[in-house]
Each structure stands twice: as structure tokens, then as C-alpha cells.
Amino acid sequence: DIVLTQSPGTLSLSPGERATLSCRASQSFSSSYLAWYQQKPGQAPRFLIYGASSRATGIPDRFSGSGSGTDFTLTISRLEAEDFAVYYCQQYGIFPPTFGGGTKVEIK
């Protein structure tokens, strides 16, 4: 299975700051098959990004994804209060689909 390692484990930032989240894969796969999700306490994950860089319907443009090969990044350009959550990356290019362990973005 592809192992996705997310870093940092926790990111402490203030509203208005830029968040940069990393997702590194144990082997290379097509960037067409990398997704990002946001999860808040007590809620299901919310689909944010697919194909490494395409925003899902209704996702604000402050969220952007990039990367290829084994290294992928989710950037939140200016954090808003509702963005403090846990973020997961997921690959679906190589069976079985797997998720990273998550990065928690918390208020500093």
C-alpha cells in the first residue's frame, strides 16, 4: 500500500496567516489521483481538492493544491476562523486508496 505521511502533525497559526500542509507518498503515483479533505470535530470529512490541484464545487479559492510524484501541498492562503480543522490527503491512483494521518490546523 502507498503510505502517505503528512507534516507537520499540528500547525499553530493565527487567522489571516498562510497555512502550508505537506503530504509525502512512499512511492510515486499520478498527481491526477491526489485528494484533500477537511474534517471538523464531530463531522464527516469534506471534499476539498482532487487531481492534486482542482478545487471541488463550492470550495473557496483560498484553498489551493499542488505537487506531483511523491510530494504534494495544500495551501490555505489566508486562514479564516472556519478553516481550523484537521486536513487529510488521500491517493486513489494505486489500489487500495489510502489516506494520510492528518494535519491539525489550530488557532495560535
Next chain:
Amino acid sequence: QVQLQESGPGLVKPSETLSLTCTVSGGSISTYYWNWIRQAPGQGLEWIGYISYSGSTKFNPSLKSRATIFRDTSKNQFSLNLKSVTAADTALYYCARERGEGDLAFVLWGQGTLVTVSS
């Protein structure tokens, strides 16, 4: 809009079979791939398997053939059975729909249902 809702027992005894159902409203399960995903307490996410629009299924090998997924198209529901459960199967179980054409990014999720394995 399409909505998914999980249902089933919240408590299952060790060695027994966990059974959950996902009811889909606002869309037909005869399109798309329909998935089960779980999240152990305080942990990350694990894909369990899917049933496709045609009824074919595929599972995570990590489950060692303990899982089955079947559907009832007349009720627009699909279900998960996981046999021989242990405490390691305690988790929040989600049903989810993929993005399209077997592209296993998960666009829509149910709210999740907590299943505890305990005697």
C-alpha cells in the same frame, strides 16, 4: 441534493458480524461507486470497499476477506457486513460516494455511525 445516511447497531460482540446500511436519497445507487470508509477513535481514515453501479465489489486487502457489500436497488440502499469482528474494528463508519467513473475521491459522505465492538 444527494444525501447519505448510515444506520445499524452501535454495539457488536467480538467474533460476531457487524452489519450497517447506507440509505441514499436524492440520487440512484445505480450510478457511481458507493463506498464504506472507517475511522478508528482518534485515528485516520481507512477505505473498506465499494459496490459499483453495476453491483461489482472490491475490498481493501487489509480486511482479509471479512467484508462483503451488497445492495437493494429497490430501497436505494447498500450495506456492509464485516464478520469476525474484534476490538480493532471499533470505529466510526462512513458511507461515501466517489467522484465518478471509479475515480475514488470521495465527494459525498454520510454523517457516520459509531460501532463499538465489546462483550
